[in-house]
Amino acid sequence: MTVMIEKMKKKTRTNNLINYAIVIAAFAVIQVMKSTGNLSSLLNGLLIPVCSYIILAVSLNLVVGISGELSLGHAGFMSVGAFASAFFSKSMLDAIPFVPLRFGLAIVIGAAAAGVIGVLIGIPVLRLRGDYLAIVTLAFGEIIKNVITIFYIGIDGNGIHVSMKDKMSLHLEEGGNVILNGPQGISGTPKNATFLVGVLLVLITLFIVQNLINSRDGRAIMSIRDNRIAAESIGLNVTKYKLMAFTVSAALAGVAGALYAHNLSSLVASKFDFNLSILALVFVVLGGIGSIRGSIIAAVVLTALPEMLRFLSDYRMLIYAIVLIVMMLLNWSPKALELRERYLGRFFKKTAKEGK
Amino acid sequence: MANMLEVKHLGISFGGLRAVNEFELNIKKGALYGLIGPNGAGKTTVFNLLTGVYKPDSGSIMLDGDDITGKSTIEINKAGVARTFQNIRLFKQLSVLDNVKAGFHNSHKYSMFAGIFHTPSYRRVEAEMDEKAMEILKVFDLDKDASYLAANLPYGEQRKLEIARAMATEPKLLLLDEPAAGMNPNETQALMDMIQFVREHFGMTVLLIEHDMRLVSGICEELTVLNFGRVLAQGRTADVLNDPQVITAYLGE
Numbered sequence: 001m002t003v004m005i006e007k008m009k010k011k012t013r014t015n016n017l018i019n020y021a022i023v024i025a026a027f028a029v030i031q032v033m034k035s036t037g038n039l040s041s042l043l044n045g046l047l048i049p050v051c052s053y054i055i056l057a058v059s060l061n062l063v064v065g066i067s068g069e070l071s072l073g074h075a076g077f078m079s080v081g082a083f084a085s086a087f088f089s090k091s092m093l094d095a096i097p098f099v100p101l102r103f104g105l106a107i108v109i110g111a112a113a114a115g116v117i118g119v120l121i122g123i124p125v126l127r128l129r130g131d132y133l134a135i136v137t138l139a140f141g142e143i144i145k146n147v148i149t150i151f152y153i154g155i156d157g158n159g160i161h162v163s164m165k166d167k168m169s170l171h172l173e174e175g176g177n178v179i180l181n182g183p184q185g186i187s188g189t190p191k192n193a194t195f196l197v198g199v200l201l202v203l204i205t206l207f208i209v210q211n212l213i214n215s216r217d218g219r220a221i222m223s224i225r226d227n228r229i230a231a232e233s234i235g236l237n238v239t240k241y242k243l244m245a246f247t248v249s250a251a252l253a254g255v256a257g258a259l260y261a262h263n264l265s266s267l268v269a270s271k272f273d274f275n276l277s278i279l280a281l282v283f284v285v286l287g288g289i290g291s292i293r294g295s296i297i298a299a300v301v302l303t304a305l306p307e308m309l310r311f312l313s314d315y316r317m318l319i320y321a322i323v324l325i326v327m328m329l330l331n332w333s334p335k336a337l338e339l340r341e342r343y344l345g346r347f348f349k350k351t352a353k354e355g356k
Numbered sequence: 357m358a359n360m361l362e363v364k365h366l367g368i369s370f371g372g373l374r375a376v377n378e379f380e381l382n383i384k385k386g387a388l389y390g391l392i393g394p395n396g397a398g399k400t401t402v403f404n405l406l407t408g409v410y411k412p413d414s415g416s417i418m419l420d421g422d423d424i425t426g427k428s429t430i431e432i433n434k435a436g437v438a439r440t441f442q443n444i445r446l447f448k449q450l451s452v453l454d455n456v457k458a459g460f461h462n463s464h465k466y467s468m469f470a471g472i473f474h475t476p477s478y479r480r481v482e483a484e485m486d487e488k489a490m491e492i493l494k495v496f497d498l499d500k501d502a503s504y505l506a507a508n509l510p511y512g513e514q515r516k517l518e519i520a521r522a523m524a525t526e527p528k529l530l531l532l533d534e535p536a537a538g539m540n541p542n543e544t545q546a547l548m549d550m551i552q553f554v555r556e557h558f559g560m561t562v563l564l565i566e567h568d569m570r571l572v573s574g575i576c577e578e579l580t581v582l583n584f585g586r587v588l589a590q591g592r593t594a595d596v597l598n599d600p601q602v603i604t605a606y607l608g609e
């Protein structure tokens with residue numbers, strides 16, 4: 001019987017390894033295209049945002065797919081990560097000249113800040129379920145965006161100055177530096193993000209999420225998703241595990257934000273609005289709820305597609321919408337699944353009955 | 357012998373309805389006890405009171421000498437009460453093995469850090485859980501289905517898996533809510549044998565709700581009959597089933 005357990009474990013392991021392999025293979029292909037000059041500047045500019053969207057999608061999948069709760073405020077966590085890390089990078093520009101150390105710390109700070117906000121929001125919000133939770137997370141996302149917009153923060157010889165009025169009321173000394181400039185956000189963040197760093201962060205995110213799912217805690221999170229009452233009856237602490245999934249997810253969204261921020265010279269809070277939260281949800285839903293690989297693929301395709309369709313000019317968004325519908329049908333309609341099973345089943349011998 | 361469960365003056369109201377009133381129950385260690393009654397008598401409500409899903413308005417519940425009155429479901433499970441449900445509640449998208457392993461959650465621990473980085477403690481504890489889970493699955497004859505999703509098991513097997521999951525929490529008292537519901541006579545017979553086996557093999561005290569009189573009279577030593585939230589009769593199975601009051605409650609005058 002241990003043979004059977006070994007088989008199950010091997011299957012999960014192979015599944016996880018395929019995801020790493022896809023990311024690394026994509027990285028290699030892009031690098032080759034880059035060095036042979038086959039990569040258009042348009043696509044080149046998309047590489048880092050795509051990495052950050054993948055991280056966002058995978059992290060949201062942890063809440064929506066694994067924990068089974070609908071969150072519509074993930075852009076908020078991303079913006080917390082983006083602003084915290086950009087703030088750190090810009091204010092430490094001279095203090096820590098060694099780029100890898102500064103950028104590394106910035107990412108950790110972005111993740112930690114988003115994680116802390118995740119806990120603070122999660123404690124009251126996770127008492128709600130379903131639609132109510134979605135509405136409240138949406139509201140919190142907007143609150144985070146607006147709070148960041150009204151703050152002015154500057155640094156001079158005397159330390160940090162904070163104002164909620166305007167730049168002038170910071171009363172900075174000569175040589176003082178405005179870091180966060182209200183609605184204009186943070187400009188002049190060092191552009192430290194590279195494609196390599198992006199891919200590494202994607203791999204780290206995959207490592208954390210996939211291993212978490214296959215651990216004792218992941219099992220508890222999924223048990224609670226499948227049946228809350230039964231989970232309580234065997235002694236699982238529902239609030240604790242919902243909060244764990246929410247917090248890890250928020251922290252990873254913060255990482256996505258940190259990566260995103262260090263690719264832009266000017267960072268504004270209005271970028272992280274409701275539309276971005278919905279976009280992340282679209283990645284998760286179209287990729288298949290609970291499927292990590294699906295999230296990765298959907299994030300890549302749906303980010304690259306609008307850019308690749310630019311030559312269609314006016315018809316661009318029309319085609320984009322059609323692609324969304326087609327993907328939805330292919331992923332969810334029973335007939336399409338049947339066809340997929342029949343044709344792909346020949347290549348991958350899979351018994352439909354067996355577990356993940 | 358000492359009592360595993362002692363319930364005194366237990367009661368709860370929902371609005372103006374007194375769903376359970378002055379409920380008394382004493383179960384000896386290692387006993388197989390039945391709780392029966394017509395539909396709507398309050399049997400499942402009693403289970404929900406015993407497991408902390410509802411908080412009683414009055415009365416006390418003692419488990420093996422410890423007071424568990426008014427505690428949360430999680431605390432009561434940790435104290436040693438596990439249950440199954442009338443309408444099956446499995447973790448459907450998890451494998452059969454993982455359903456049982458979820459039951460080991462509080463007895464087999466490692467940190468989240470260990471889980472993410474697959475440290476030696478993760479490997480050791482997971483291997484231990486696998487082994488123990490397979491042992492339990494073997495008892496219930498589910499070991500060959502370990503890798504299936506719980507949702508894909510046939511109905512009867514799902515009921516068995518629910519009991520297996522409850523057993524994984526290593527309880528002192530097992531509550532079964534209509535374990536034979538929806539089973540045919542053959543399956544019911546197999547279930548009866550299995551309940552007997554579990555009780556002897558694990559030295560378990562079992563309290564079960566059942567409508568199937570064959571099952572009740574076949575395996576329960578003692579019975580409590582509940583009607584309109586009150587205890588109608590209590591005692592040895594044969595005596596209780598021949599009590600004219602009980603017959604009236606079931607069949608009418």
